[in-house]
Amino acid sequence: MIRTFITLTLALLASTVASAQNIRAGIIGLDTSHVLSFTKTLNTDPQKPEVMGVRMVAAYPQGSKDIEGSVKRVPEYTEKVKAMGVEIVPSIDALLEKVDVVFLETNDGRPHLEQLLPCLKAGKPVFIDKPIAGTLVDAIKIFDEAKKAGVPVFSSSSLRFGKNTLAVRAGSVGTVKKADTFSPASLEATHPDLFWYGIHGVESLFTAMGTGCISVKRSTTPEGKITVTGIWEGGRTGTFTEGKGYGGKAIGDKGESPIGSYDGYDPLLFAAVHFFRTGQSPVTPEETLEIYAFMEAADESKRQGGAEVTLKSVMDKAVAEARK
DSSP states (O other): OHHHHHHHHHHHHHHHHHHHHOEEEEEEOOOSTHHHHHHHHHHSSSOOGGGTTEEEEEEEOOOOSSOHHHHTTHHHHHHHHHTTTOEEOSSHHHHHTTOSEEEEOOSOSTTHHHHHHHHHHTTOOEEEESSSOSSHHHHHHHHHHHHHHTOOEEEEOGGGGOHHHHHHHTTTTSSEEEEEEEEOOOOOTTSOHHHHTTHHHHHHHHHHHOSOEEEEEEEEOTTSOEEEEEEEGGGOEEEEEEOSSSEEEEEETTEEEEOOOOOOSHHHHHHHHHHHHHOOOSSOHHHHHHHHHHHHHHHHHHHTTSOOEEHHHHHHHHHHHHTO
């Protein structure tokens, strides 16, 4: 009898562990190449150890309704994820009946808040791909609503998880005194300038520098490219510049290192899966909001002819609007 009890107990434990590892994931928005990469990694056998037991099972295709570059991708990407075993559903509510967690992938940040709310109501953890929102005000609302619902969310660019960038974050060069990053920064008229694509290089910059940015100044290079320099607490400086490809350098009190590389989508996906399993975000809401305040302050600096703009000033204004 004791042996039977032990056998049953071990079987129950094994079943519990297995069910905890088996996660049904869903997608909102099929207008970014990220969904193809994520789905391929999750639904290809044998699975990589970092995503074992997580499958992309359903998708709601509607993303942006008025950004042509996004809208035209939907039919193609819908067919491609279907071919990888993903069921296409007619609504977000229908998606939420079939999944445990959500990848909010709509390329356009403006509908993210509206798309997120039913996920929060259903208690489904959500990874929100970049940009988290179309405005700093909506980014604040997203975290406010998630906190109110008690549902974990997080947002990040894939550039945060570049190997060298993470090493600097972990202290490989000591305290970072100065960092410079570059990435493409194509613009979309419906979003603040850096939200659309400059977020990649800015995310790398903050990964290396950490929080504590006080103010920014925006200008242009002799070639007419965007460049934004931030002053951090303690007189540390960080600069993002529009450029080709992805990269940069961090200088610390113990040496220097390249940063800002793009190491593929899998590192971000692995971080999202770990988040879904643990409920612990790899990026705090405070850091994410500071990143978006940096980019909003850069736009304000542009409007003011390159004047220095504090992040506090744009955050205070956005918080007042978000919580009025």
